[in-house]
Amino acid sequence: MKIVNPAKAGSLESNDIFIMVFPNEKGIEIELESIVIKQFGKKIRKVIEDTLKELEVENVKVIAKDRGALDYTIKARVETAIRRAM
Amino acid sequence: MKLRRTMLFMPGNNPGMIQNAPILGADSIILDLEDAVSLDEKDAARLLVKNALETLDFTGCEVVVRINSIKSDFGYDDLNVIARVKPDAILVPKATEEDIEEIDEILSTIEREEKFKLGSIKLIPLVETALGLENIRETILASKRNIAVLLGAEDLTADMGIKRTREGNEIFYARSKVASVCRAFKIDAIDTPFADVNDIEGLIEDTKRAKAIGMTGKAAINPRQIDYIHDVFSPTMEEIMYAKRVLHAKEEALREGKGVFSLDGKMVDAPVIQRAENIIMKAKLAGIIRE
Numbered sequence: 001m002k003i004v005n006p007a008k009a010g011s012l013e014s015n016d017i018f019i020m021v022f023p024n025e026k027g028i029e030i031e032l033e034s035i036v037i038k039q040f041g042k043k044i045r046k047v048i049e050d051t052l053k054e055l056e057v058e059n060v061k062v063i064a065k066d067r068g069a070l071d072y073t074i075k076a077r078v079e080t081a082i083r084r085a086m
Numbered sequence: 087m088k089l090r091r092t093m094l095f096m097p098g099n100n101p102g103m104i105q106n107a108p109i110l111g112a113d114s115i116i117l118d119l120e121d122a123v124s125l126d127e128k129d130a131a132r133l134l135v136k137n138a139l140e141t142l143d144f145t146g147c148e149v150v151v152r153i154n155s156i157k158s159d160f161g162y163d164d165l166n167v168i169a170r171v172k173p174d175a176i177l178v179p180k181a182t183e184e185d186i187e188e189i190d191e192i193l194s195t196i197e198r199e200e201k202f203k204l205g206s207i208k209l210i211p212l213v214e215t216a217l218g219l220e221n222i223r224e225t226i227l228a229s230k231r232n233i234a235v236l237l238g239a240e241d242l243t244a245d246m247g248i249k250r251t252r253e254g255n256e257i258f259y260a261r262s263k264v265a266s267v268c269r270a271f272k273i274d275a276i277d278t279p280f281a282d283v284n285d286i287e288g289l290i291e292d293t294k295r296a297k298a299i300g301m302t303g304k305a306a307i308n309p310r311q312i313d314y315i316h317d318v319f320s321p322t323m324e325e326i327m328y329a330k331r332v333l334h335a336k337e338e339a340l341r342e343g344k345g346v347f348s349l350d351g352k353m354v355d356a357p358v359i360q361r362a363e364n365i366i367m368k369a370k371l372a373g374i375i376r377e
Contacts, residue, residue: 009130015102072141073101076134083129 001056007085010069010077017044017069019081024061028052034066047071051078060085088148089113089371090234090274090303091319092312097122098151099131104138107147110309111316114148119164120155120179128160132167139171150210152177156185165189169196169207175233180241181211183221186228193231205231210276214238215245219260222267234274236305237264240281250281252288254295265300277304279311286314293318320372321365329362329369336362 003023010018030048034041044066051074052060062078069077094112096103098119107115117138123131135151151173153164165176169192176193178185186209193207209231213219219242226232239257243250250256261277268275277296280289293304293315304315321329332349336359339347347354369375 013100013102015105069101070105070141072105072137073134076130076137080130080133 001082001086003057003060003082003085005085007081009080009084010073012065012067014067015069015073016067017074017077018065018067019077020063021078021081021085022061022063023085024059026061027059028057029061031061031063032066033064035068036066043071044069044074047074048078051075052082055079055082057082089368090148090276091372092303092306092315093150093236093276094306094309094312095122095152095279097131098135099123099127101134101138104134105142108142108144111312112147112306112309113303114150114174115144116150116152116177116305117173118152119160119168120152128154128164132160132164136167136171139168139173148174150175150177152179152212155179156188162192165192166196169193170200172200172202172207175208175210177210177212177236179212179238180214180218181225182218183224183228186211186225186232190229190231207231208233210234210236212236212238213260213264214241216242218242219263222264226267226271226273232271232273234276234303235264235268236276237261237278237301239278242278252282252285252292254292258299261296261299261301265302268302269300274302275300277301279305279307281307283308283310286310290314290318316372320374321369323374325365326369326375329365332358332362333366 003021006022008020010016012018030045032041032045034044048062048064090113092112093114093116095116095118096107098117104117117135119131151168153176154160178189194204197204209229211225213222213235237260240250242260243256248256265275280292282288289311296304297318303319306312306315332354335347335349
């Protein structure tokens with residue numbers, strides 16, 4: 001799946017995550033900001049990577065601002081942003 | 087038999103509310119993709135609810151998803167995405183006989199593709215127009231998946247050009263019709279939500295009025311409303327004790343070979359026994375009694 005436009009999904013409310021995606025020729029880049037980055041940073045990054053993999057997206061820059069989202073929310077917001085960017 | 091005393095509406099695009107939904111105590115929760123979601127967030131809510139159904143544990147709580155009208159730009163996608171993660175039921179807004187027939191067919195196709203048991207995803211038509219109310223019998227008969235009807239009084243009164251009041255006299259006919267037809271087809275009749283979440287007294291009175299007419303449950307729009315609605319729809323201790331005495335007297339009469347018997351000087355016949363059995367079953371389902 002190739003993305004052609006910048007797009008965003010989610011919100012900055014608690015339990016949510018705000019995702020922005022941009023086309024990126026350098027492959028996958030993830031910039032993460034989270035209120036729980038010390039405890040869950042690696043985990044959140046992995047959920048984002050796995051979702052991109054599942055959607056077969058290879059060239060994308062993701063900026064994620066997390067407000068304590070659970071995995072199901074992270075996955076849903078990444079997928080929404082990617083579909084909006086196509 | 088499943089208790090549906092409360093069906094709590096939850097906005098489908100709010101992760102915090104969705105993940106708390108199973109612990110709020112409602113018999114059913116309705117994850118809403120329709121009115122609670124703005125037009126530019128329909129895609130996001132659909133995927134959020136889909137992922138929630140795949141991931142979260144809703145044990146003990148019936149999960150219903152209100153899709154957008156099948157005639158709108160979103161309804162088909164809602165159904166196609168949500169049915170594949172197997173909610174207990176789909177709530178169909180402004181349901182008509184044709185809508186229910188079409189949705190039934192789409193669900194059958196999805197169930198076959200996903201290898202779900204045929205007919206396992208149920209339907210709840212939402213009656214919220216004058217035409218919907220008058221055609222309720224046909225709408226119920228349009229699918230065997232129908233397990234309840236939910237009355238939406240705000241849209242109904244808007245459609246009829248009449249004012250919605252705290253007392254609710256304007257929806258007496260609608261409630262009576264929904265309750266009567268639902269009873270005829272042995273499905274649940276769910277009353278419209280009470281809109282003022284701060285008016286607890288009004289909520290209790292409104293719920294009692296609905297119950298007196300024959301509604302079997304009520305939609306809620308705030309978790310604070312759940313306990314009050316449950317109190318009205320659950321059997322009281324007095325009712326349970328009387329029901330137990332009726333059933334005990336019935337057993338004794340059977341042992342003595344009596345067909346008809348009396349309790350406290352009143353004749354007990356089949357409808358009284360039936361009511362007593364229903365009360366005991368409801369009390370067990372509500373966790374009020376164990377044995």
